[in-house]
Amino acid sequence: MGTQTTSISVSPKPKRRWLKITARVLVVVFVLWAGFVYFMWRIMHRTPEQFGRVMMHLPWEVFLICPFETLWTRARAGTVHVGDSAPDFTLTKLDKSGTVHLAELNASQPVVLVFGSYT
Numbered sequence: 223m224g225t226q227t228t229s230i231s232v233s234p235k236p237k238r239r240w241l242k243i244t245a246r247v248l249v250v251v252f253v254l255w256a257g258f259v260y261f262m263w264r265i266m267h268r269t270p271e272q273f274g275r276v277m278m279h280l281p282w283e284v285f286l287i288c289p290f291e292t293l294w295t296r297a298r299a300g301t302v303h304v305g306d307s308a309p310d311f312t313l314t315k316l317d318k319s320g321t322v323h324l325a326e327l328n329a330s331q332p333v334v335l336v337f338g339s340y341t
Contacts, residue, residue, distance in 0.1 A: 262288050266297035
């Protein structure tokens, strides 16, 4: 009787190459998203005119991928609190005939600033 040995070849575990590729893609997507959110954060801290110029070129889908409301609330929070003196500013009159300076108005009479919507 002859003994015959058969070798059973066990295939190695399949390589998890797809996991590495997926992880790398997710890291790249996250870095791009974080960069875009940082870009939006910086834009929101600029003047309303500069912010508007950038936003008019972006599609509406930006609001789906960016935490827009949170960024906007924090960017425009400001440092003026109830009871504080209003910061000095100059505005153009509606008829474009001149400007109004808050310090000049406040020197001659009390000034009340009301911000809100009446619609």
